[in-house]
Amino acid sequence: MANIRDVAKLSGHSVSTVSRALNHSGYVSAATRQEILVAVKQLDYHRNDIALALSTGKTHQIGVIIPFVNRPYFQKLTAAITAEAFEQGYQVTLLPTNYQPERERQYLAMLKHHLLDGLIFLSRSLPFSELVDFRDYGPIVCCEDTFDYPLASVFTNRGESFVHAFQLLKQCGFRHIGVTVSRDEHHSQSAKLTLQAYKMVYGPQLDPVLIYRHTCRMTDGIAAGAQRELQQQGHGALVIGQENIPVSFLMDYSTIDHRLTEMGTTAFKLLFQPEIMKQAISSELILRGRLKKIVAQQQAKSRS
Amino acid sequence: MANIRDVAKLSGHSVSTVSRALNHSGYVSAATRQEILVAVKQLDYHRNDIALALSTGKTHQIGVIIPFVNRPYFQKLTAAITAEAFEQGYQVTLLPTNYQPERERQYLAMLKHHLLDGLIFLSRSLPFSELVDFRDYGPIVCCEDTFDYPLASVFTNRGESFVHAFQLLKQCGFRHIGVTVSRDEHHSQSAKLTLQAYKMVYGPQLDPVLIYRHTCRMTDGIAAGAQRELQQQGHGALVIGQENIPVSFLMDYSTIDHRLTEMGTTAFKLLFQPEIMKQAISSELILRGRLKKIVAQQQAKSRS
DNA sequence: ACTTGACATGCAACGCGTTCCATCTCTAAA
DNA sequence: TTTAGAGATGGAACGCGTTGCATGTCAAGT
Numbered sequence: 034m035a036n037i038r039d040v041a042k043l044s045g046h047s048v049s050t051v052s053r054a055l056n057h058s059g060y061v062s063a064a065t066r067q068e069i070l071v072a073v074k075q076l077d078y079h080r081n082d083i084a085l086a087l088s089t090g091k092t093h094q095i096g097v098i099i100p101f102v103n104r105p106y107f108q109k110l111t112a113a114i115t116a117e118a119f120e121q122g123y124q125v126t127l128l129p130t131n132y133q134p135e136r137e138r139q140y141l142a143m144l145k146h147h148l149l150d151g152l153i154f155l156s157r158s159l160p161f162s163e164l165v166d167f168r169d170y171g172p173i174v175c176c177e178d179t180f181d182y183p184l185a186s187v188f189t190n191r192g193e194s195f196v197h198a199f200q201l202l203k204q205c206g207f208r209h210i211g212v213t214v215s216r217d218e219h220h221s222q223s224a225k226l227t228l229q230a231y232k233m234v235y236g237p238q239l240d241p242v243l244i245y246r247h248t249c250r251m252t253d254g255i256a257a258g259a260q261r262e263l264q265q266q267g268h269g270a271l272v273i274g275q276e277n278i279p280v281s282f283l284m285d286y287s288t289i290d291h292r293l294t295e296m297g298t299t300a301f302k303l304l305f306q307p308e309i310m311k312q313a314i315s316s317e318l319i320l321r322g323r324l325k326k327i328v329a330q331q332q333a334k335s336r337s
Numbered sequence: 338m339a340n341i342r343d344v345a346k347l348s349g350h351s352v353s354t355v356s357r358a359l360n361h362s363g364y365v366s367a368a369t370r371q372e373i374l375v376a377v378k379q380l381d382y383h384r385n386d387i388a389l390a391l392s393t394g395k396t397h398q399i400g401v402i403i404p405f406v407n408r409p410y411f412q413k414l415t416a417a418i419t420a421e422a423f424e425q426g427y428q429v430t431l432l433p434t435n436y437q438p439e440r441e442r443q444y445l446a447m448l449k450h451h452l453l454d455g456l457i458f459l460s461r462s463l464p465f466s467e468l469v470d471f472r473d474y475g476p477i478v479c480c481e482d483t484f485d486y487p488l489a490s491v492f493t494n495r496g497e498s499f500v501h502a503f504q505l506l507k508q509c510g511f512r513h514i515g516v517t518v519s520r521d522e523h524h525s526q527s528a529k530l531t532l533q534a535y536k537m538v539y540g541p542q543l544d545p546v547l548i549y550r551h552t553c554r555m556t557d558g559i560a561a562g563a564q565r566e567l568q569q570q571g572h573g574a575l576v577i578g579q580e581n582i583p584v585s586f587l588m589d590y591s592t593i594d595h596r597l598t599e600m601g602t603t604a605f606k607l608l609f610q611p612e613i614m615k616q617a618i619s620s621e622l623i624l625r626g627r628l629k630k631i632v633a634q635q636q637a638k639s640r641s
Numbered sequence: 642a643c644t645t646g647a648c649a650t651g652c653a654a655c656g657c658g659t660t661c662c663a664t665c666t667c668t669a670a671a
Numbered sequence: 672t673t674t675a676g677a678g679a680t681g682g683a684a685c686g687c688g689t690t691g692c693a694t695g696t697c698a699a700g701t
Contacts (some may be wrong), residue, residue: 034449036657046680052659059660060679082398082452084657087387087686094430101417112406115431126398127419145338148386254583261587279558280584305461325570340687351651363690364648388687391656585687643701650692657686664681669673 044072113297195230417601499534
C-alpha cells in the first residue's frame with residue numbers, strides 16, 4: 034500500500050505539497066498538481082483514513098446506541114439516521130446494548146477516545162446525569178425528552194398523542210379500554226405516558242386486569258397480535274397500534290404515527306447544531322377500519 | 338485528554354513499560370504495574386483507539402454492505418451479524434448502497450484504506466469479478482452463492498427450497514401458480530431461482546400474466562399483501578411467503594424459513610476463516626393454515 | 642566462579658496524513 | 672528601484688500507541 038511519502042518521492046515533490054494538492058488547500062501550481070496526480074494514479078494511492086483521523090481528531094463516524102436491533106421502532110429511527118448521515122459524509126456504527134448499562138458506558142468511552150464524532154441515544158438505561166458527564170468529549174443527542182438536563186433532545190410528544198387517542202375513543206363511546214406495556218411504568222417511559230394519558234381522559238381508576246404485558250422479545254406488531262386475537266374471538270373491541278408499521282395497513286387497524294423518519298433525521302442534524310437543545314416532532318393519529326367509520330359518522334352527526 | 342506519555346511521565350516509567358503494563362504483554366513487575374495504574378486512574382487515561390488502529394493496522398470494524406436498511410431480509414441478516422460481531426469484539430458499520438455501484442466501490446475502498454477489517458456483502462450490484470480485485474486488501478464474504486469465483490460465500494440453497502415448495506403444491510393438486518419477483522430474472526438471483534424451480538416442477542411454460550412484480554420499495558410482507566388481497570376477494574388460492582416473518586404467523590400463511598440468523602452468524606465467522614470458502618445453510622418450509630391441513634390429509638391418506 | 646536465561650525496563654522507530662513556519666521567487670504597486 | 676505581498680514549496684513537528692532491540696539485574700544451574 035503506497036502512502037503519501039511514496040507519492041512525494043515518485044512525483045519529486047514534498048509530502049506537504051502532495052497533501053495540499055490532494056486536498057485543494059493552500060497553494061499548488063497546476064503543473065505540480067498534475068505531476069502529483071500522475072504519481073497517485075501510478076501507485077494507486079489512496080489516503081489512509083485512520084492516519085487522517087489520528088491527525089485531525091475527526092473520524093466521521095457516529096454511533097447509534099440502540100437496545101435491540103430487531104425492533105421496528107429502532108429500525109425506523111436507525112434507517113433515517115443512517116440516510117441522513119450518509120448524506121453528510123458520515124458513517125453510522127450501530128451500538129446494541131440490550132439495555133445493559135455497562136455497554137452504554139463502553140460506548141460512551143468510545144466518544145472519549147475520539148473513536149466517534151458523536152453519539153445518538155435511541156433509548157438508554159443510564160440516568161441522564163451520567164450522560165451529562167460525557168458532553169465534553171463530543172456531541173450527544175437523545176431521542177427522548179431530556180427535560181431540564183443539558184442534553185440535546187429530539188422527541189415526539191407521545192403523551193399528547195396518547196391523550197388525543199384516548200379522547201377520541203371516549204368520544205366514540207368506548208368505555209372499556211385495555212393498554213399494553215412492555216416494562217412497568219417506573220422503567221418504561223412509554224408505559225408511564227400511556228397510563229398517565231388514560232387516567233387524564235378516563236379518570237384515575239384503570240382496571241389492572243386490562244393492563245397487558247408484552248415482552249421485549251416480541252419483534253413486531255404487538256397491536257397486530259391483539260387485533261388477530263380479537264378478530265378470531267369475534268370480540269367487538271378495536272385496536273390502536275403505533276408507528277404505522279406496514280402490518281397495520283394490511284390488517285386495517287388504526288395507528289399513531291410518531292414520524293420516526295423525521296425524528297431520526299433531526300437527531301443527526303442536532304449533533305452538529307449545539308445551539309439547538311430541544312426539538313419536538315408532532316405525531317399523527319391515522320384512522321383506519323371500524324374506528325375510521327365511527328369517527329366519520331360522528332362528524333356527519335355533529336355537522337347536521 | 339491524557340495520553341500514554343503523560344501516564345509515563347507521572348508514573349516515572351517509560352512509555353513502553355506503560356504500554357506493556359496496560360496490555361498485559363511482556364514483563365512488568367507487580368510494583369511497577371501498580372504505580373502505573375495509579376497514574377492511569379489519576380489522569381483518567383483511556384487509550385486512543387485511533388492511534389491503536391494506525392499502529393496495529395486493525396480497526397476492529399467490519400462493514401456490512403446492504404442495499405436497503407429497511408427490508409426485513411436485510412435487517413434479519415444485519416441483526417445476526419451485529420450480534421456475532423459484538424461477541425467477538427468487533428463493531429459493525431452499516432453501508433447502505435441503494436444498489437448504486439459507485440457506493441459499493443466507495444465502501445470497497447474503505448477496506449483498501451484499512452478503515453475496515455472486513456466486508457460482508459448482503460447483496461450487490463457490482464460483478465463478482467470486480468470484488469475479487471479487493472480480496473488482497475481484506476476478507477470479503479458474500480451472502481449468496483459465488484459459484485466458481487474465489488470469494489467466500491454463505492448461502493441457503495434457495496433453489497432447492499423453491500423446488501421443494503413447488504413440488505408440494507403440485508402434490509396437493511394446485512395447478513395455477515403465481516409468483517412474485519422484484520427485478521427481472523436477469524438481474525435478480527431470487528427471481529431466476531424462483532422461475533427455474535417453477536419450470537422444473539411444472540414444466541417450461543408459465544403464464545406471464547401470473548408473474549407479479551413487486552417493488553423494492555415495499556418494506557414488508559409481499560406475501561402478506563397477497564394473502565390479504567386473496568382473502569378479501571374470497572379467492573381460493575393460498576400463499577407461501579418467505580423468511581418466516583412475524584406477520585406470516587399472524588396472518589397464518591406458510592413460509593420458507595431461510596435461516597437468516599444462522600446465515601448472518603456464519604457470514605461473520607467466515608471473515609476470519611479464510612480456509613473455508615463456501616458454506617451452505619439449509620432452509621425449512623414451515624406449513625401453516627390451509628396448506629398444513631391439506632398436507633396432513635395427504636399424509637393420512639397415503640398411510641391408510 | 643562462570644554461564645545462561647528469565648525478568649525488567651527504556652529508547653527510538655514506525656504507521657501516515659496534516660499543518661505551522663520558514664524560505665524563495667516573481668510581479669505589481671509606490 | 673525598492674518593496675510588499677501573492678504564489679509556491681519544503682522541513683519538521685504533531686497526534687499516540689506499539690514493538691523490536693539493546694541494556695541491565697539477578698538467581699539458578701554447572
